[in-house]
Amino acid sequence: MPNYFEKLNLRYPIYLLFVIAIIQLGVIVYFRWQIGIISFLLLGLVVYLYIKVEQKAKKEMETYISTLSYRLKKVGEEALMEMPIGIMLYNDDYQIEWTNPFLASCFHEETLVGRSLYDVGENLIPLLKQDFETGTIPLHDRKYKVVIKKAERLIYFSDITEQTQIEKLYEDERTVLGIIFLDNYDEVTQGMDDQTKSAINSEVTSIINKWAMENGVFLKRTSTERFIVVLNEHILVQLEKSKFSILDVVRERLSKQNIPLTLSVGIGTGVPSLPELGQLSQSSLDLALGRGGDQVAIKQTNGKVRFYGGKTNPMEKRTRVRARVISHALKELINESDKVIIMGHRYPDMDALGAAIGIAKVADLNQKDSFIVLNQQEIDEGIYRLLDELKGHEELWEKIISPEDALELSTADTLLVVVDTHKPSLVIEEKLLHKIDNVVVIDHHRRGEDFIEDPLLVYMEPYASSTAELVTELLQYQPKRIKITMLEATALLAGIIVDTKSFTVRTGSRTFDAASYLRSQGADTILVQKLLKENLDRFVKRAKLIESAYLYQDGIVIAKGALEETFDQVMIAQAADTLLAMSDINTSFVIAHRSDDQVSISARSLGDVNVQLVMESLGGGGHLTNAATQMSSTIDEAEEQLKQALIEYLEGGTKE
Numbered sequence: 001m002p003n004y005f006e007k008l009n010l011r012y013p014i015y016l017l018f019v020i021a022i023i024q025l026g027v028i029v030y031f032r033w034q035i036g037i038i039s040f041l042l043l044g045l046v047v048y049l050y051i052k053v054e055q056k057a058k059k060e061m062e063t064y065i066s067t068l069s070y071r072l073k074k075v076g077e078e079a080l081m082e083m084p085i086g087i088m089l090y091n092d093d094y095q096i097e098w099t100n101p102f103l104a105s106c107f108h109e110e111t112l113v114g115r116s117l118y119d120v121g122e123n124l125i126p127l128l129k130q131d132f133e134t135g136t137i138p139l140h141d142r143k144y145k146v147v148i149k150k151a152e153r154l155i156y157f158s159d160i161t162e163q164t165q166i167e168k169l170y171e172d173e174r175t176v177l178g179i180i181f182l183d184n185y186d187e188v189t190q191g192m193d194d195q196t197k198s199a200i201n202s203e204v205t206s207i208i209n210k211w212a213m214e215n216g217v218f219l220k221r222t223s224t225e226r227f228i229v230v231l232n233e234h235i236l237v238q239l240e241k242s243k244f245s246i247l248d249v250v251r252e253r254l255s256k257q258n259i260p261l262t263l264s265v266g267i268g269t270g271v272p273s274l275p276e277l278g279q280l281s282q283s284s285l286d287l288a289l290g291r292g293g294d295q296v297a298i299k300q301t302n303g304k305v306r307f308y309g310g311k312t313n314p315m316e317k318r319t320r321v322r323a324r325v326i327s328h329a330l331k332e333l334i335n336e337s338d339k340v341i342i343m344g345h346r347y348p349d350m351d352a353l354g355a356a357i358g359i360a361k362v363a364d365l366n367q368k369d370s371f372i373v374l375n376q377q378e379i380d381e382g383i384y385r386l387l388d389e390l391k392g393h394e395e396l397w398e399k400i401i402s403p404e405d406a407l408e409l410s411t412a413d414t415l416l417v418v419v420d421t422h423k424p425s426l427v428i429e430e431k432l433l434h435k436i437d438n439v440v441v442i443d444h445h446r447r448g449e450d451f452i453e454d455p456l457l458v459y460m461e462p463y464a465s466s467t468a469e470l471v472t473e474l475l476q477y478q479p480k481r482i483k484i485t486m487l488e489a490t491a492l493l494a495g496i497i498v499d500t501k502s503f504t505v506r507t508g509s510r511t512f513d514a515a516s517y518l519r520s521q522g523a524d525t526i527l528v529q530k531l532l533k534e535n536l537d538r539f540v541k542r543a544k545l546i547e548s549a550y551l552y553q554d555g556i557v558i559a560k561g562a563l564e565e566t567f568d569q570v571m572i573a574q575a576a577d578t579l580l581a582m583s584d585i586n587t588s589f590v591i592a593h594r595s596d597d598q599v600s601i602s603a604r605s606l607g608d609v610n611v612q613l614v615m616e617s618l619g620g621g622g623h624l625t626n627a628a629t630q631m632s633s634t635i636d637e638a639e640e641q642l643k644q645a646l647i648e649y650l651e652g653g654t655k656e
Contacts, residue, residue, distance in 0.1 A: 086144070086157030090117060094125065103157055106139060124155070136160070172234035177277040178267040179285045180208065180219075180227035183293035188261050200259060207253060208263075211246045215239060236269060236298075240308070244296045247309040251294065262294035270300035291446035291612075292462040292624075305449050307613065320473070326459045327477035333440060333456060334363055337415035340370040341406050341436070343428050345421040347378050347569045347594075350531070351466045352420040353386060354495030355442065358471035359417050360399050361488050365478045372399050373406045373428050378596075380568045381538070385531050386491060393487055403429035410436050417442065420467040422460065423450045423621070442470055444499075446612060448621040462623065465511040468495030472514040489523035494531050501577060505625065538571060545575045545592060553650070555608065557585050558642065560635055561592030569600055573628070576602040587611065591638050598630045599638045609649070617645045 086103030090096055094117040104112050107120055117124050123137040127148060134147050139157075143164045147156040182204065189197045201224065208227060212219035215238065218230040231239075247263055254261045266285025268277040280299045287305060288297040295309030334340055340363040344352030356372045363370035379387070390397045401409070406429060410416070416436040422443045424430055433439065433452060440457045444464040464470050472492050475484065496515055500507045503515075519525075545567065549559035557579055561567055572592050579588035587609040590602045601618065603611035604626060611627040618641060620629020631638050 088155045090153050174233045176231045176236050176269045177281045178229040178265055179281050181264045181285055182225040183262045183264050185225040207250055244308045264288040264293040265296040267298040287447055323473040324477045327474040329457055331366055333415055334366045334368050338411060338413040340368055340415045342417045343373040344419050345426045346428055350498040351468050351495035353383055354491040355419040355467040355471045357488055357491045362478050365481055370399055371401045373403055374400050375403055375428055380570045382531055406432055422452055424452055442467055446623055465506045466496050466499035468492045469511055469514045472518060484521045486522040486524055489518045489521040490527050493518045493523040494528045497528055542571050542575050546578055549579055555586040557588050559590045566595045567592040572600050573602045576604040580604040591635055599633055599635055600630050603627045614645050614649050
């Protein structure tokens with residue numbers, strides 16, 4: 001259609017030209033009247049034709065506008081009644097006042113007018129009451145995106161079922177990479193003849209291949225102890241539902257043959273980039289191995305990790321070769337530093353302080369100054385006794401410094417050694433971690449998600465009884481410039497005895513080897529007994545804490561300290577140990593206030609319940625049979641959270 005608007009916009013300049021022409025004709029008539037009359041006639045004809053054309057254009061414009069208005073009205077009606085988008089009007093009482101036919105057809109009814117939203121769309125009510133402008137709701141096996149206009153009491157419904165299905169398909173088909181590692185393979189097969197080794201390889205490969213075939217997993221063996229697996233998110237969900245039963249199958253089949261071989265699996269998921277997936281899977285495997293193996297770690301880019309397995313006590317898998325290598329590496333780092341600062345966890349126990357004294361001795365053997373960070377406001381009676389003994393040995397007592405002094409002494413060349421913990425939030429002075437770049441971590445706890453950033457050297461052995469045992473082994477490979485003193489050996493032995501409950505739990509052959517070495521260096525068992533003694537008041541206080549215990553479930557007991565009382569960490573742990581020694585009890589939890597306004601939970605188990613996973617769900621950590629956490633809450637709140645964590649664990653939550 002011609003653009004008549006442009007023509008109408010030109011009429012004012014044309015009228016102006018007509019006026020100018022008339023004036024000019026008037027001048028011509030004055031001088032040549034014959035020519036002027038002819039010109040007037042021609043001008044009149046032009047004006048007439050222009051008027052006719054304008055009238056025609058106006059008529060056509062009116063016809064067009066009339067037709068357009070009708071078409072717009074028709075389109076609006078069609079859109080309102082026929083467009084595949086549901087429209088609903090409702091009143092203040094959530095009664096439906098009007099819907100378009102499409103929405104009624106979605107409910108398989110002729111009309112919804114007069115019905116209540118509670119009857120036809122109860123999922124809508126929470127959206128309307130909570131001031132949501134958009135949301136997604138299911139209706140009759142379909143999914144709809146709703147847009148709510150509260151001012152107009154109007155709701156739009158868009159069917160997104162196919163879109164949701166495509167998104168679900170995309171999520172299910174996303175690639176997942178994993179690494180399967182045979183724990184302790186080299187140590188288990190060392191000394192075996194080729195035939196036996198081949199039989200073990202054949203059986204393990206057969207078990208894993210069968211599992212892969214049954215679950216649609218691509219499997220490729222890349223070395224004698226490592227497999228690469230490729231799967232998707234849908235398969236991963238199914239494997240998680242089975243709690244990765246392959247771990248149990250391998251462990252049980254091989255244990256019948258007295259072969260202590262287990263699997264560790266690291267899985268990377270959540271990103272489309274294959275290199276990133278590879279890094280995540282390797283990082284997950286490192287985490288699984290750092291926690292003792294025989295488990296699966298699934299890591300995503302957001303840092304969240306899910307664990308499965310870890311149901312058995314870890315076996316001694318470290319070798320003396322590794323201890324010698326670590327000892328040599330530690331020696332090199334000490335020699336490159338100007339001084340060594342050693343720090344354990346807050347409220348240190350004998351293991352932390354004994355290991356710190358042992359590392360200080362390593363520094364002495366390499367002729368470097370060393371200092372032990374200790375906050376004397378956060379120590380228990382046993383540590384006080386050890387400090388009293390240290391006061392009689394000036395060369396050791398001078399090494400004890402406060403966190404403030406440690407910050408002042410530290411330089412760019414200082415080496416910081418963290419013992420008996422790997423969590424930044426648990427160290428005595430976290431500022432030291434930020435000030436000192438050269439950090440070494442020596443710990444015997446299972447690795448958790450929270451870890452000291454970028455350490456130069458990590459010696460984490462969850463198979464060891466204590467950090468003192470690890471440090472004792474490191475000492476044996478250091479230069480023998482000076483002899484270990486009686487008190488140093490005694491402090492290390494006290495750390496081993498405390499963490500093994502006098503060699504009754506988490507004790508391996510290497511533990512006795514370390515204790516034997518310390519005894520040969522002059523460790524005084526009588527002094528150890530003196531250091532570990534407790535007075536009558538503490539005994540009575542702990543007995544009252546134990547008295548509050550009640551049976552939560554079969555074999556599981558929970559004890560709570562009085563609201564007005566505070567307990568030190570050692571007493572809380574001792575109460576949990578005592579409860580575990582009772583008949584018919586396989587798991588104990590003790591909840592009590594500490595002097596720092598934190599609520600502590602100590603957990604102990606005989607292995608039936610993996611208390612490490614329970615405590616990790618509450619922000620703590622530890623071992624399968626020995627774990628703890630600290631919380632900023634009331635005792636009752638901590639008790640409820642503990643019960644919820646136990647329900648999730650026992651009923652087969654995401655962590656098992």
